[in-house]
Amino acid sequence: MTEKKASKKRRGPAPRPAEQQRNHRISIFLTPAEYQLVVDKAGDYPLPDFVRNCAIDGKYAPKIPVSPVIPKLNFEAWKKLSRVANNINQIARRLNAEQNVGLREVVECLAALRLTLVDMKPHSKAFDSRAHS
Known part of the structure; x- marks a missing residue:
């Protein structure tokens, strides 16, 4: 008798294809002033996304407000x-x-x-x- 193992339903988004997976890590050290400057510039962006976009594209798009004012x-x-x-x-x-x-x-x-x-x-x-x- 073999019991079938109940498969758990996978939650979250589907995994990225192999060529889009981020496997390389870069670590940097910042002074407290430099770190605060990066945090201020990032605003609502997560820091890794902000730094990645700035390093690769040289720019970042400001976020659009979620709830605009109703006229x-x-x-x-x-x-x-x-x-x-x-x-x-x-x-x-x-x-x-x-x-x-x-x-x-x-x-x-x-x-x-x-x-x-x-x-x-x-x-x-x-x-x-x-x-x-």
Whole structure:
């Protein structure tokens, strides 16, 4: 009788191909002032990535902020839409619970959604180009 060994599911990204694996290490010594200068220049980058990119390419790209500020107009449109979406969600919840929902209520809610969407104004040129393509 042979027992099959339960294979563990491998977690994480797939291993890199052999030609892309980093097997060589370079160690350097820095003074405290030099080290602080490198840390300050690296900013949010991990130090090894920052040093590697600077050594190979001679430059590095600054990181793009993760959460850009939402323009005021966009935030106002979001608030209007969220109110209408909440009403539609409540109607859907009642329908799923097999409760009676008046046709008038549904029509009014959908009309409010339509008016809210029509009333929104684009906040950037990128918005206009996506709408027309």
